[in-house]
Amino acid sequence: MRGLRRYAPPLIWLLVLVLTAVYLSRLEPLFAWLEPDRQTVVYPRQSFVALLLQHAAIVAVAAALAIALGVGAAIGVTRRAGEEFLPLVSQLASIGQTFPPVAVLALSVPALGYGAEAVVVALVLYGLLPIVRNTLAGLQAVDRGVLESARGIGLSPWQTLLWVELPIAAPAIMGGIRTSVTINIATAAIGSTIGANTLGNPIISGIVNGNMAFTLQGAVLIGLMAVTVDSAFSRIA
Amino acid sequence: MVLALGGLAVLALWGLDAVRIQPNRIVSGTGHGLIEALGTGPALLVMLPLALVMALAWRPTRGREALMLMLVTAMLAAMPWALSLFIGQFIDDPGGAARAAVSGASWLVGFALILMLIDLRQRLQPGALVTLVLIAVSLGSLGVAFGRGALDSLALVQEYEVRRAAFAEAIVNHLILVGVAVGASLVLALGLALWMRRVAGVRQGVLGVLSFIQTIPSLALFGLLLAPLAWLASRFPLLSDLGIQGIGWAPALLALVGYSLLPMTRNTFIALDGVDPDVIEAARGMGLAPLQVFFQVRLPLALPLLIEGIRITTVQAIGLAAVAALIGAGGLGTFIFQGLGQAAMNLVMLGALPIVLMAMLVDALLKALADAARRGDADDRTG
Structure with missing residues (x-):
């Protein structure tokens, strides 16, 4: 019961998001009132559910890769074998953060061409940075005394990492993942300008054709999606 | 390595x-x-x-x-x-x-x-x-x-040669957009931070609203602002005479200020609130008036953290202003999206590379400025 209450806000947001995606096209009269001179007032090319799923899939794949690579890299450079790379990786993570996400997205096109793959690569590259930085900060903040006593009770380096270091660093790591995913939801929306199918499609199409109804539909759904994910993270982290 | x-x-x-x-x-x-x-x-x-x-x-x-x-x-x-x-x-x-x-x-x-x-x-x-x-x-x-x-x-150079004037204009536009947004949000953030310090209860509420705005993806917020502004402009001709319309700089600036408020307000509040109370007490003891305490003691001591807030906000705004090109706000993003539309990759780079450079330059400059302010503090204390 308490668990349910705890997770109620994200679940309610999720329900609102899904219902909106499914039934948005039923609100045609409302959009017709907004754009009285138009014949089509509901984005026609793909269903909102399909766009939502594709948007979520791009973000999820990118997040999974970024988490695996980012946490892995941060663990690697904090072990003795990877010490050599620690200053470079932490500097790269802080320099990379000044790169605007849009620029990373745009620069991935000359390298990879148009399409969802280029968007995923850009999202992984950019999403890595907050995860690496936060994981590094979390791992480096683990008290030396705690590590000593872990060794003292006979834990192997692997066991120390899994049972001591990662649990202590977990809140910081989750914070990094949250930042990463939030930025990626936004950047994936812009990804529709480089040929990926996301909820950005109706927005861009609406701007290009001067049809506010399309823009509004995409914007409401992306906003709901972002709020749902953020609300879920605020319960977990 | x-x-x-x-x-x-x-x-x-x-x-x-x-x-x-x-x-x-x-x-x-x-x-x-x-x-x-x-x-x-x-x-x-x-x-x-x-x-x-x-x-x-x-x-x-x-x-x-x-x-x-x-x-x-x-x-x-x-x-x-x-x-x-x-x-x-x-x-x-x-x-x-x-x-x-x-x-x-x-x-x-x-x-x-x-x-x-x-x-x-x-x-x-x-x-x-x-x-x-x-x-x-x-x-x-x-x-x-x-x-x-x-x-x-x-x-890349050839793309530039063709549009020298447009390039210069885009850079100026980009800088104005970022500058006005950061300036406006700094003034607003100072007000909000002072309010939050005065009235303890509003703190959670203000930060909650601001972080809610921050979670909304930029493209969506631009989109959401288009319709109301277009409606306002059609209702009040005076506004559209001023250039406030659905498409253009107005929604871009509004959204940029909205995004800038969270990092700016949070840092300003932490900066002002973090000043050692003993120092303030000592300043009062020396007979300084409340306004003097604020401008001569609290503000200078809060300066390094305040600049840090401006740095984070400005770097973020430089990137977001690029997205604003999609709703016709001008700036360097224009080249990115034109280039993407024409499959002219070097045009994309003509937009993206200066944005990256601009962000890195601003980041380095403001970091140096914050360091200088910090050192200034130390000098004052020892000297």
């Missing part, structure tokens, strides 16, 4: 194309690698300095690291000229339609060299003057090469 990066650079030169020669603007053209174009012998000669650096990195001492630093800087400085010579092999008339796009190997080598520079600088910890000279030499060489027309065959 340097060893690994040097290896990466050599492999890139070995296996990837250095430039792509395009017969005209849109055709993607054919790639040319170093070995294929020069033959194995001369190509190895080009890689010699890289090999030298890697040999030095094998058993690094401080002296060798200094030598490596000089070599790497020299290579960076030589890159534009080497590129120019290399392109000259393929393109005879620099004014013609044919052009060269910088390709994989060149990007990777440049990237690896910059990373080496960062790594070596970190190890040697040279003074600010040496760092400045290093940057001046590598950027200066690029500037001179550009000025003398050595890079005129580069597609």
Whole structure:
């Protein structure tokens, strides 16, 4: 019961998001009132559910890769074998953060061409940075005394990492993942300008054709999606 | 570290194309690698300095690291000229339609060299003057090469030549958009932070609302602002006479200020709130009036953190202003989205590279300013 209450806000947001995606096209009269001179007032090319799923899939794949690579890299450079790379990786993570996400997205096109793959690569590259930085900060903040006593009770380096270091660093790591995913939801929306199918499609199409109804539909759904994910993270982290 | 990066650079030169020669603007053209174009012998000669650096990195001492630093800087400085010579092999008339796009190997080598520079600088910890000279030499060489027309065959340069005026205008537009948004949010944030300090209850509420705005993706917020502003403009002709419409700078500026408020307000509040109460007490004890305490004691002490907030906000705004080009706000993002629409990759870069540079420059400048403010504090206290 308490668990349910705890997770109620994200679940309610999720329900609102899904219902909106499914039934948005039923609100045609409302959009017709907004754009009285138009014949089509509901984005026609793909269903909102399909766009939502594709948007979520791009973000999820990118997040999974970024988490695996980012946490892995941060663990690697904090072990003795990877010490050599620690200053470079932490500097790269802080320099990379000044790169605007849009620029990373745009620069991935000359390298990879148009399409969802280029968007995923850009999202992984950019999403890595907050995860690496936060994981590094979390791992480096683990008290030396705690590590000593872990060794003292006979834990192997692997066991120390899994049972001591990662649990202590977990809140910081989750914070990094949250930042990463939030930025990626936004950047994936812009990804529709480089040929990926996301909820950005109706927005861009609406701007290009001067049809506010399309823009509004995409914007409401992306906003709901972002709020749902953020609300879920605020319960977990 | 340097060893690994040097290896990466050599492999890139070995296996990837250095430039792509395009017969005209849109055709993607054919790639040319170093070995294929020069033959194995001369190509190895080009890689010699890289090999030298890697040999030095094998058993690094401080002296060798200094030598490596000089070599790497020299290579960076030589890159534009080497590129120019290399392109000259393929393109005879620099004014013609044919052009060269910088390709994989060149990007990777440049990237690896910059990373080496960062790594070596970190190890040697040279003074600010040496760092400045290093940057001046590598950027200066690029500037001179550009000025003398050595890079005129580069597609990026050609895209620029066609739209010199538009480029200058886009940069100014971008800066104005960012500057006004950051300035407005700074004023608002100061007000909000003071309010939050006065009335304890509003703190959670204000930060909650601001972080809610921050979670809404930029494209969505721009989209959501279009409709109401268009409606307002159609209802009140005065507003549209002022240029406030659905499309254009108005929604962009509104959204930018909205996004800027969270980092700005949070940092301003923490900065003002974090000043040691004993210091304030002492200032009051010395008979300063409340306003004097604020402007002569609290604000100067809060300055480093305040500048930190401005830095984070400005870097974020530079990126977001690029997205604003989608709703017709102008700025460098215009080139990105035009280029994406026309499949003209060099136009995309003409927009994206200056944005990245601008963000890094602002970041470095404001970091230095925050450091200076911090040192100023320390001086005051000791002196």
